[in-house]
Amino acid sequence: MRKTVLKGSVLAALPFFFFSCSEPSGRVVNDSVLGKVVNLQSVKFQRGIYGGVLKDSTSSDPRTFNLVFAHETSSTGAVGGLFEGLTDVDVKTLKPVGRLAVSWEFKDNGTRWIFHLRKDVKWFDGKPFTADDVVFTYKDIYFNPRYPNSVRDMFEIDGKLPQVRKVDNYTVEFILPQPFAPLLYSLSAAVFPKHVLERAVKDGSFKNVWTVSTPPDKLIGTGPYKLVKYVPGQYLVYERNPYYYQKDSYGGRLPYVERKVTFILPQKDTALLKFRTGELDFYGLSGDDFPSLKRDEKRGNFTIYNLGPSLTADFLCFNEKKGAIPNWKWKLFSNATFRRAISHAVDREGIVLTVYNGLGFPVYTPVTPANVLYYDKDAPKFSYNLEKARELLESIGLKDRNGDGWLETPDGHKVEFNLLTNSNNPSRVQIGTILKYDLKRLGIDVHFQPLDFNNLVDKLLNTHDFDAVIIGLTGSMDPNGGKNVWKSSGQLHLWNPGQKKPATAWEAEVDRLFDQGVKELNFDRRVRIYKKAYRIICEQQPLIYIAAPIVLEAVKNRVRNYFPTVWGAYKPERIFLKE
Numbered sequence: 001m002r003k004t005v006l007k008g009s010v011l012a013a014l015p016f017f018f019f020s021c022s023e024p025s026g027r028v029v030n031d032s033v034l035g036k037v038v039n040l041q042s043v044k045f046q047r048g049i050y051g052g053v054l055k056d057s058t059s060s061d062p063r064t065f066n067l068v069f070a071h072e073t074s075s076t077g078a079v080g081g082l083f084e085g086l087t088d089v090d091v092k093t094l095k096p097v098g099r100l101a102v103s104w105e106f107k108d109n110g111t112r113w114i115f116h117l118r119k120d121v122k123w124f125d126g127k128p129f130t131a132d133d134v135v136f137t138y139k140d141i142y143f144n145p146r147y148p149n150s151v152r153d154m155f156e157i158d159g160k161l162p163q164v165r166k167v168d169n170y171t172v173e174f175i176l177p178q179p180f181a182p183l184l185y186s187l188s189a190a191v192f193p194k195h196v197l198e199r200a201v202k203d204g205s206f207k208n209v210w211t212v213s214t215p216p217d218k219l220i221g222t223g224p225y226k227l228v229k230y231v232p233g234q235y236l237v238y239e240r241n242p243y244y245y246q247k248d249s250y251g252g253r254l255p256y257v258e259r260k261v262t263f264i265l266p267q268k269d270t271a272l273l274k275f276r277t278g279e280l281d282f283y284g285l286s287g288d289d290f291p292s293l294k295r296d297e298k299r300g301n302f303t304i305y306n307l308g309p310s311l312t313a314d315f316l317c318f319n320e321k322k323g324a325i326p327n328w329k330w331k332l333f334s335n336a337t338f339r340r341a342i343s344h345a346v347d348r349e350g351i352v353l354t355v356y357n358g359l360g361f362p363v364y365t366p367v368t369p370a371n372v373l374y375y376d377k378d379a380p381k382f383s384y385n386l387e388k389a390r391e392l393l394e395s396i397g398l399k400d401r402n403g404d405g406w407l408e409t410p411d412g413h414k415v416e417f418n419l420l421t422n423s424n425n426p427s428r429v430q431i432g433t434i435l436k437y438d439l440k441r442l443g444i445d446v447h448f449q450p451l452d453f454n455n456l457v458d459k460l461l462n463t464h465d466f467d468a469v470i471i472g473l474t475g476s477m478d479p480n481g482g483k484n485v486w487k488s489s490g491q492l493h494l495w496n497p498g499q500k501k502p503a504t505a506w507e508a509e510v511d512r513l514f515d516q517g518v519k520e521l522n523f524d525r526r527v528r529i530y531k532k533a534y535r536i537i538c539e540q541q542p543l544i545y546i547a548a549p550i551v552l553e554a555v556k557n558r559v560r561n562y563f564p565t566v567w568g569a570y571k572p573e574r575i576f577l578k579e
Helices: 073-082 131-142 150-155 194-203 268-276 290-295 327-333 336-344 348-355 386-395 426-441 453-463 479-486 505-519 523-540
Strands: 028-031 035-038 053-058 087-090 095-098 101-107 112-117 163-168 171-175 225-231 235-240 259-264 282-284 302-309 314-318 360-362 416-422 445-451 468-473 543-556
Touching: 053 073, 053 282, 073 225, 073 453, 095 101, 112 131, 131 150, 131 163, 131 171, 131 194, 150 479, 268 282, 290 302, 314 336, 314 426, 327 336, 336 386, 336 523, 336 543, 348 360, 348 426, 348 543, 416 426, 416 453, 426 445, 426 468, 426 543, 445 453, 453 468, 479 505, 479 523, 505 523
Parallel strands: 035 302, 053 259, 416 445, 416 468
Antiparallel strands: 028 035, 087 095, 101 112, 112 171, 163 171, 225 235, 235 259, 282 543, 302 543, 314 468, 314 543, 360 543
8 A cells, every 4th residue: 555645746646656558459448539548457468678768757856765754756756666565556456466475374363464575586786685674664664663654654553553573584474453454555665675774773863864865876675677866856767677576478577668767847838848859758638738639649659548537636725733823823724614614615616627628527525536435425515605605704703894805803813824835736826826816705815825846845744834735645545545644643644743642523533433444354344434534524624625637648659568547557567668
């Protein structure tokens, strides 16, 4: 299970997956309106050709190379592919499969799990991967109270964590405090090399290890590619891992592509231009791009893929951390009636038409229709209704007391707040402009300020220097992957993070339900538990969900064996290039 992280791009649904192809051997269903939809049930891979350079882009520089402390796609996207977990998720079946583990069995009613590891895996420096690395990763890093992290959030049950022990060089055992339903999904978390990081972990300097100034050859993983060069503000270069263990059906070592380059392009217009001129192989479409790119599809020698509804949506979040903002604002933002009023002022349908050119859908809940198992169409909704919004604002004493056109609180404060978003995301900038206009009609003065993405993340997670923000989070197949967001102690509990105990009764109930959900082994009952938690969240509106796009991706036809889905590319190590 991939942890939820802050999303810098509208279309970056899952940052740890990579690339894909245009004239595949697998059957592709042609949707003449929006693009091609891959049918994974009938995919057949071509025998690949070794070599070539695959070219992609990202909108921001990474903030860190240390995945343990990475909370944003700019970082996880840069180095996530260098590392692997014990398990992975097969995007064809959406079930967990082995990665660094080849098999497993459980005992004692699911409280003891034994994992058998691959014996043919080497780290980038040639040292063998063993059970020592797994035990070190979980016991000394993820479960170490000295280093708070999102993986720990996912594994904690009623304040307790699993025990991890080495059985032999290629066998490890996880002993759980009680049954843990999403265990196999959760074990997709990256495993790290003990021989490289042990000293830093023990002496307390681990938070300062693998920063963006670290030479790339010091980043030691087991993944299909290693980072060999990083030039801030320009690009990241990856080379094929010669030790990589996966093979194709002909016995050839994967991956096929020799080198990958990810260009750092903050402006979407620049990325589009580079895609059109052949300097990029991939481009995530927005609604505005679609008409012209669709017309040029044949002439430009590329294919547009329709991946369907996005897994995640952008949302508006108010800062509810006491002491971080003036007390009158804290009282206002922590009032659920105020948040519901703001939700009623969000014209979601209009935003879909204006921002996404109609190629999107309004969102009211934490789970979008893309996740059919947990989506709840009957969850509470606060539809666009400015009159209802005015009524709710007046009910908590917000009125224009001096006739200047702006609302004031009962103690005389003008109702105003600063609204931030990342400047390299045109859709969010448009949404911010629309919200500013609609809230002005209610008498609320919004000071809208787009910022650099990494600067924005710093304000959200470190300084808490913000009133409100428009941002998004990556998707998670299993609800427990979002535990770092929804639990009151979570690292990404954005409106009031890292609480020692729940600040409100509703947050305490959501905590209880998320703990109950991981212990419930009956799937239907588990779904009901999480839907109940999501309904509470919808009612309280800590995150005011707005809208999400249909995910569209343009890919140059030289990219073969590329089978994209909204969950990520299917077996991306098999991609190859053929002009």
